[in-house]
Amino acid sequence: MREITLRVRHRGEPESDVSADYPDVTVRSVSSLSGSAAERKRIVELSGPRAAIEGFLDDFAAADPVLDVEALSSLDSDRVFVAVTYDSYQWDSIAQRLTDHGVHYRAGTTIRAGWEHWTLYLDGDDDLAAIVDSLESAGNDTELVRDVALDELDDEEHLAFSRIVESLTERQLEVLSLATDAGYYDEGSDVRVEDIADELGLAQTTTWEHLSRAEEKVMAEVGEYIGARGR
Missing domain, CATH: 1.10.10 (Arc Repressor Mutant, subunit A)
Known part of the structure; x- marks a missing residue:
């Protein structure tokens, strides 16, 4: 099995687009999706300067696919947890594209300066080129950051360390x-x-x-x- 890290510039997706305007804010998904087919909800963590976080939230809440943004912790902090509800019919899901390819991927995607960081785990018969083509066919940009065989690594320690770097x-x-x-x-x-x-x-x-x-x-x-x- 190989560990692949991709950077994806998710064009037209509010978290990525707004993040590009607030490079000092890091967005990290901390919960799985819930809700109906039309309205999906998840929790994200925002970290960075307080003023930048507030600006990010204002612009993000105004985006068309976003239905509701609810702060779950005080905004008077450089680390804020937010519940986001959005219209899934207006949201191109990277996770769904990966799922369609039967790809294992790490939960807790991180977004910085407009780029989403996705870590994938590919078996020998998984086609990385086809996965990248699927992402780019939707108008996204992709960059390969890392491609390494897991048997070359000390698995548990490596996975914990890579999470630190991504933060x-x-x-x-x-x-x-x-x-x-x-x-x-x-x-x-x-x-x-x-x-x-x-x-x-x-x-x-x-x-x-x-x-x-x-x-x-x-x-x-x-x-x-x-x-x-x-x-």
């Missing part, structure tokens, strides 16, 4: 990667946030904010993983 925005991943490469987290390191900021050409406060958010997400996922293992 980060591209900028957070860039800052965290540079900090790690520079030895920022090494014992006795004299690397400072200012050094990372200079390397990236960013303001010190901006760099600190990206690094802080990345660390928070990583530790939250690690804590959840450790808790699930009972350690």
